[in-house]
Amino acid sequence: MRGIDRRDFLHRTLGSALALPTAAPLLSLAGCDTDSAAGTEGFASSVAYQRRTFDGAGPVREIEIEASEGTVEVAPGRSFKTWLYNGLYPGPEIRLTAGDVLRATVRNALPEGTTIHWHGVPVPNAMDGVPGLTQEPIATSESFVYEFPATPAGSYMYHSHVGLQIDRGLIAPLIIEEKQPHVDYDRDYTVVLDDFLPGAPEPLEGGGMMGGGMMGRRRGGMMAGQVPPYESMLVNGRLPEAPVEFAARRGERVRLRLLNPSGATTFHFAIAGHRLLVTHTDGRPVEPFAVDSLYVSMGERYDVVVEANNPGVWNVMAAVVEGDTPPARAVLRYADARGATPPLEAVPEGLSRGRVLELADLRGLGVPDRGQPDQTFDLVLSGGMMSSAWTINGQAYPDAEPLEIAEGQLVRFNMVNRSPMIHPMHLHGHFFRVADVLKETVLVPPHMGRVSFDFVADNPGRWFFHCHNIYHLEQGMAREVRYV
Ligand code: C2O
Numbered sequence: 001m002r003g004i005d006r007r008d009f010l011h012r013t014l015g016s017a018l019a020l021p022t023a024a025p026l027l028s029l030a031g032c033d034t035d036s037a038a039g040t041e042g043f044a045s046s047v048a049y050q051r052r053t054f055d056g057a058g059p060v061r062e063i064e065i066e067a068s069e070g071t072v073e074v075a076p077g078r079s080f081k082t083w084l085y086n087g088l089y090p091g092p093e094i095r096l097t098a099g100d101v102l103r104a105t106v107r108n109a110l111p112e113g114t115t116i117h118w119h120g121v122p123v124p125n126a127m128d129g130v131p132g133l134t135q136e137p138i139a140t141s142e143s144f145v146y147e148f149p150a151t152p153a154g155s156y157m158y159h160s161h162v163g164l165q166i167d168r169g170l171i172a173p174l175i176i177e178e179k180q181p182h183v184d185y186d187r188d189y190t191v192v193l194d195d196f197l198p199g200a201p202e203p204l205e206g207g208g209m210m211g212g213g214m215m216g217r218r219r220g221g222m223m224a225g226q227v228p229p230y231e232s233m234l235v236n237g238r239l240p241e242a243p244v245e246f247a248a249r250r251g252e253r254v255r256l257r258l259l260n261p262s263g264a265t266t267f268h269f270a271i272a273g274h275r276l277l278v279t280h281t282d283g284r285p286v287e288p289f290a291v292d293s294l295y296v297s298m299g300e301r302y303d304v305v306v307e308a309n310n311p312g313v314w315n316v317m318a319a320v321v322e323g324d325t326p327p328a329r330a331v332l333r334y335a336d337a338r339g340a341t342p343p344l345e346a347v348p349e350g351l352s353r354g355r356v357l358e359l360a361d362l363r364g365l366g367v368p369d370r371g372q373p374d375q376t377f378d379l380v381l382s383g384g385m386m387s388s389a390w391t392i393n394g395q396a397y398p399d400a401e402p403l404e405i406a407e408g409q410l411v412r413f414n415m416v417n418r419s420p421m422i423h424p425m426h427l428h429g430h431f432f433r434v435a436d437v438l439k440e441t442v443l444v445p446p447h448m449g450r451v452s453f454d455f456v457a458d459n460p461g462r463w464f465f466h467c468h469n470i471y472h473l474e475q476g477m478a479r480e481v482r483y484v
């Protein structure tokens with residue numbers, strides 16, 4: 001899908017899915033003391049569990065991560081120099097079991113300061129990796145030890161939280177396995193969707209009205225905003241012409257953990273010849289729901305189970321929603337399938353028709369009961385027109401007031417997007433309830449899209465709340481949420 005069609009499509013699906021009424025989902029404090037059903041780890045039990053067990057529940061898993069310059073190959077003969085974790089892009093997958101304690105010693109061999117943020121995990125505040133809020137950047141040649149309980153289970157990511165370093169390649173998967181998954185599967189693959197910027201990332205300076213070069217793209221008379229000059233899109237660090245292959249046998253159930261740690265790309269994901277059974281969003285379990293495609297924005301994760309019931313060799317594709325870069329591509333290959341890799345033109349039918357996931361389709365497991373908020377914030381997301389700033393209620397971080405809350409409160413954020421671009425809004429340190437699921441990153445659609453969420457203030461500290469488009473974050477779309 002291209003141009004106006006794709007945009008209308010996005011509108012129709014995302015708009016209706018996410019433009020939630022202001023009479024928003026509720027959540028009760030009482031519900032938060034109740035244990036959720038066995039085998040699931042909902043908001044209530046997991047957050048309480050985290051706090052009860054911080055002094056060490058499971059075995060300590062020690063790892064070492066070095067951030068350094070290096071060279072990676074994104075296709076045979078296509079190497080480029082960038083910044084890497086342990087020489088790898090994406091960085092090394094950390095795989096733990098719920099309840100383990102992760103102790104990660106991070107050494108900085110880069111020419112500038114860095115940090116690691118454990119995206120989605122409700123860690124103690126001091127371990128959150130946000131420069132200026134929870135720690136100073138780790139200086140060149142210095143180390144920092146992060147230690148926190150790996151809970152709750154889920155598909156997460158870790159990445160640098162300094163400047164635009166995410167678009168240097170400082171991204172990686174963090175998987176915390178369930179002790180008892182609520183769905184059966186035979187294979188488990190991590191699918192990292194990313195945008196590929198061969199050079200050093202630069203802030204996007206101009207306003208959206210300037211046009212030209214790496215400036216905004218005009219569609220149907222409306223500005224769609226600025227996108228960085230990405231050269232291509234990648235799955236697990238591979239260009240579409242040299243795709244990674246996921247193997248399956250007929251009759252198997254294949255779990256795919258879709259992660260989007262990209263700098264500025266919302267993906268529309270589908271697999272040719274197969275439906276997707278959505279089982280988790282942002283690591284939290286949901287009642288399985290079948291669709292043909294789904295959107296995954298920056299910072300979001302979806303786990304899906306694919307029933308391998310259509311032997312062959314199939315394209316697994318993630319189209320770009322904002323910008324004109326061709327889709328990322330991997331391949332699903334059945335054992336014994338003779339076929340060659342499909343051409344790039346064999347776009348999955350789910351990208352142009354069929355059922356697209358809407359957030360309202362999902363029912364989370366272990367989601368607490370509803371309640372009245374103790375405090376509500378109305379937050380207007382703006383930018384992309386006349387200036388380079390991206391703002392929340394007119395303020396551009398760091399020149400922005402903290403949102404002051406108090407421990408034990410039920411807090412509601414009502415967001416409205418008065419801009420032409422998607423904003424995936426991410427809250428550190430907490431899961432929130434949006435529609436009937438728990439998440440910590442949620443796509444707020446452009447052109448007056450509205451989304452509300454509720455969370456319980458049960459993890460005191462100085463927490464970041466921001467757009468996960470790193471160019472928007474860098475130009476101010478962030479606030480501190482404070483209760484210390
Ligand atoms: Cu994925 Cu503030 O981060």
Ligand code: CU
Nearest residue numbers: 423467469472
């Ligand atoms: Cu944004």
